[in-house]
Amino acid sequence: MAFLALSDIRKNYGPQTVVHKFDLAVERGEFISFLGPSGCGKTTTLRMVAGFEVPTAGSIKIDGKEITRLHPNKRNVGMVFQSYALFPNMTVAENVAFGLKIAKKSAAEVKSRVEEMLNIVKLPHLAGRYPYQLSGGQQQRVALARAIAIKPQVLLLDEPLSALDAKIRVSLREEIRSLQRSLGITTIYVTHDQEEALSMSDRIVVMSEGRAEQIGTPFEIYNNPTTRFVASFVGTLNVLKGQALDPASGLMRVDGQEIVSAKPLPAAAGAECSVALRPEVATIGHPSIAVADGKNRMIGTIEEVSFLGSVVRIRVRFQENAIKLDVFNNPNAAPPERGAEVAVSFAREDVLVLEGGHA
Amino acid sequence: MNQARIGAWIATILGALYFVVPLIGTFEFSLRMRRGEYSFDAYRVVFGDPQFQATFAYSTLQALATIVVGVLLVVPTAYWIQLRLPKLRPVVEFITLMPLVIPAIVIVFGYIRLYNSSSILPMTASARATDLLLTFSYVTLALPYMYRAVDTGLRAIDVRTLTEAAENLGAGWPTILFKVILPNVRSAILSGAFLTFAVVIGEFTMASLLNRPAFGPYLQNIGANRAYEPSALAIIAFVVTWACMGLINVFGRGKQIKAAP
Ligand SMILES: Nc1ncnc2c1ncn2[C@@H]1O[C@H](COP(=O)(O)OP(=O)(O)OP(=O)(O)O)[C@@H](O)[C@H]1O
Ligand SMILES: [Mg+2]
Numbered sequence: 001m002a003f004l005a006l007s008d009i010r011k012n013y014g015p016q017t018v019v020h021k022f023d024l025a026v027e028r029g030e031f032i033s034f035l036g037p038s039g040c041g042k043t044t045t046l047r048m049v050a051g052f053e054v055p056t057a058g059s060i061k062i063d064g065k066e067i068t069r070l071h072p073n074k075r076n077v078g079m080v081f082q083s084y085a086l087f088p089n090m091t092v093a094e095n096v097a098f099g100l101k102i103a104k105k106s107a108a109e110v111k112s113r114v115e116e117m118l119n120i121v122k123l124p125h126l127a128g129r130y131p132y133q134l135s136g137g138q139q140q141r142v143a144l145a146r147a148i149a150i151k152p153q154v155l156l157l158d159e160p161l162s163a164l165d166a167k168i169r170v171s172l173r174e175e176i177r178s179l180q181r182s183l184g185i186t187t188i189y190v191t192h193d194q195e196e197a198l199s200m201s202d203r204i205v206v207m208s209e210g211r212a213e214q215i216g217t218p219f220e221i222y223n224n225p226t227t228r229f230v231a232s233f234v235g236t237l238n239v240l241k242g243q244a245l246d247p248a249s250g251l252m253r254v255d256g257q258e259i260v261s262a263k264p265l266p267a268a269a270g271a272e273c274s275v276a277l278r279p280e281v282a283t284i285g286h287p288s289i290a291v292a293d294g295k296n297r298m299i300g301t302i303e304e305v306s307f308l309g310s311v312v313r314i315r316v317r318f319q320e321n322a323i324k325l326d327v328f329n330n331p332n333a334a335p336p337e338r339g340a341e342v343a344v345s346f347a348r349e350d351v352l353v354l355e356g357g358h359a
Numbered sequence: 360m361n362q363a364r365i366g367a368w369i370a371t372i373l374g375a376l377y378f379v380v381p382l383i384g385t386f387e388f389s390l391r392m393r394r395g396e397y398s399f400d401a402y403r404v405v406f407g408d409p410q411f412q413a414t415f416a417y418s419t420l421q422a423l424a425t426i427v428v429g430v431l432l433v434v435p436t437a438y439w440i441q442l443r444l445p446k447l448r449p450v451v452e453f454i455t456l457m458p459l460v461i462p463a464i465v466i467v468f469g470y471i472r473l474y475n476s477s478s479i480l481p482m483t484a485s486a487r488a489t490d491l492l493l494t495f496s497y498v499t500l501a502l503p504y505m506y507r508a509v510d511t512g513l514r515a516i517d518v519r520t521l522t523e524a525a526e527n528l529g530a531g532w533p534t535i536l537f538k539v540i541l542p543n544v545r546s547a548i549l550s551g552a553f554l555t556f557a558v559v560i561g562e563f564t565m566a567s568l569l570n571r572p573a574f575g576p577y578l579q580n581i582g583a584n585r586a587y588e589p590s591a592l593a594i595i596a597f598v599v600t601w602a603c604m605g606l607i608n609v610f611g612r613g614k615q616i617k618a619a620p
Contacts, residue, residue: 052523072526083517085524089542098538099528150528 001064003028003186004049004154009058011044011210018044019210022058026154029184031177033197036207037233042190045207046156049188050079062153078152082159084139086131092118092142093127099150117145120179137168144176148183155180155187161196173200194234198222206230228276228354237276237352238323244273250348255319259296261351274354281350282325284314284342291345298344305335316344382597389590401591410577411592418566418574421490422559425497426552429505432498434548437509438540441518455506458499463564470496471568483569493571497559504554512547513540549610553603561596 002025011019019041026032034042047053049060051072059068067075086095093114100110118124121141131139140160147155157176161169177200180187191197197204198218206213206221206229214221214230225231232239242254250261252273259275267273291297300316300323311326312335325344327335336342392400405411440451458466474482474492482488518540525535541548566573578596582589 050523050527052526072523073529073531077527079524079527081520081524083520085517085520087521087524087539087543088516089539089545098525098530102529102534146528 002026003063005061007059009048009055011048011053012056017210022212024205024212026186028186031180031187031189031200031202033201033204034188034190034207035194035197035204037192040207041210042207043158046158046188046190050077050156051075076153078147078150078155080143080147080157080160082162084143086139086142088131092129095142096146096149098146103150113149117149121145136164137172148185155185158190206233231276231352231354236279236324238279239274239276240321241274244269244271255321257298259298260348261353262348263353265353276352276354277323277346277350279324279326282344282346284344287341287343295345295347300342300344302336302338302340302342305338307335316342385590386594389587389594392587401587405588405591414572414574414577417572418560421494421497421573422556424494425501425559426555428494429498429501429555430548433505433509434541435536437506437513438518441513442522455502459503463500466496466499467565467568489569489571493565493569496565501555501558505551508547508551509544512544516543546610550607553607557600557603560599
């Protein structure tokens with residue numbers, strides 16, 4: 001049975017339903033991310049696990065114990081806030097000790113645990129400082145130490161890195177992840193940064209308008225998005241609109257050129273239909289060079305070339321449709337020129353056929 | 360120096376004169392008790408007067424009691440309003456401002472009517488109960504100052520998130536209030552406390568009408584019957600008040616604790 005189970009959770013604020021039919025089973029030690037646009041209900045769902053909000057319907061269980069209506073201070077759940085929320089009147093050590101003292105641990109135990117925690121977050125030298133004497137990154141480490149000091153059953157983090165600058169964000173997220181692994185602590189991590197979610201998580205819950213659109217590993221979410229929303233929210237997506245010719249065999253026509261998808265198309269023959277491509281699945285070549293059998297090939301014109309460092313992003317226009325694609329930077333070959341005619345080729349399996357209306 | 364600066368200086372100097380001249384006059388007069396030379400005789404008389412000592416001690420005690428009751432009333436209220444009932448804030452603000460609008464004499468007549476010796480709660484029947492009534496009426500009088508100060512202090516910290524962080528770590532409400540909220544609004548409470556002290560120490564109307572031996576009525580009594588001592592008392596009261604103001608500044612600025620952004 002799942003360690004943390006959210007079953008059929010619903011949350012209303014007045015007449016507005018902000019979380020619908022939310023089901024999630026988290027295994028012990030798993031790292032789960034909630035990913036979604038602003039206002040989709042990530043924080044609300046997390047706060048229901050912490051006990052700051054009570055679900056309108058549904059139940060939450062930790063290790064088989066019903067906690068849906070348990071007061072937050074009776075749950076054994078640690079929380080890290082976006083704004084750090086350190087107690088300004090207490091030193092770093094006192095902040096970390098706060099939960100331990102409430103749990104009536106002996107003075108010696110508190111002391112050794114605080115030291116241990118500060119070592120884990122690499123801040124033992126700052127024990128006597130006040131929060132306002134710390135950088136944002138340091139404050140968030142202290143907040144993390146404070147949250148895990150009480151050995152919570154579940155650790156919740158609500159966009160803990162979003163107030164920090166890019167470099168620290170990357171290094172701290174790696175630290176959080178390795179810490180989580182070594183402690184084996186079950187974790188839910190809220191973010192609207194897809195890179196964060198993809199790089200850290202065991203599984204991602206992609207949310208939209210209060211619903212879990214898809215739950216899966218980063219690999220599944222990125223490569224096999226089940227809905228159009230997931231596909232377009234996670235990563236860059238090129239949408240190709242055209243006409244279905246033979247839906248069963250995946251044949252369709254886009255801007256006068258025929259392409260085939262490995263999966264059947266969800267449209268009637270002759271009807272309008274759209275499929276999608278990730279930027280990195282397509283390659284470009286000279287129109288005169290033939291491609292391997294069975295691969296799709298479309299002829300277009302390079303409209304824009306942007307050099308991003310390790311990759312070069314190229315926009316190719318057919319007629320109505322244009323796609324962005326990424327090629328690796330090659331220091332020995334200049335990137336293609338604007339206006340050149342190119343052949344874009346991609347495998348049938350890489351054509352994403354999505355449910356959920358037209359983009 | 361340009362014209363505007365000169366104008367500003369003149370205005371400042373005029374303002375200062377308006378304020379300082381009467382003070383100097385009073386001070387000068389208070390030193391003239393001994394004929395022909397300046398002396399602190401008036402002060403000696405005042406400080407030596409057992410009545411002065413008794414009333415000043417009484418009012419100080421009243422002020423301290425008022426501060427304690429006021430803090431215990433205002434801090435949890437303002438905290439709760441900020442945390443759970445932000446919509447009620449304008450209403451509460453309005454209520455706390457009422458004592459500035461309603462004259463003290465109206466309030467005290469209300470009290471006398473409500474709590475007289477033939478009422479259900481005859482608080483004016485005994486001296487101790489009347490002391491208590493006076494404390495409560497001072498709490499009312501000082502409410503606007505105390506509430507404003509505490510509310511401002513609470514707004515400077517993220518009350519809601521700090522509360523949640525503490526709850527998350529297992530804290531119950533007494534811990535949250537006394538270990539997390541109070542220490543972070545300490546300087547605000549202190550400034551409210553000193554304002555309260557300044558209001559209570561010289562208060563006349565309520566003490567007089569409730570017939571309690573407070574410093575205000577004593578001031579009035581001396582003022583009506585003596586020549587030099589009232590001036591000395593005025594200066595003493597002034598110094599006490601300004602000492603309070605000075606302390607507000609010291610504690611207001613002291614160890615600035617910044618809330619997390
Ligand atoms: N206390 C509240 N009262 C009424 N509506 C609320 C309340 N809290 C949140 N909402 C609404 O619930 C919805 C979900 O909010 P939530 O904070 O969970 O979003 P989020 O996914 O965390 O967004 P963000 O990425 O911006 O933090 C929003 O539409 C919000 O306006
Ligand atoms: Mg949020």
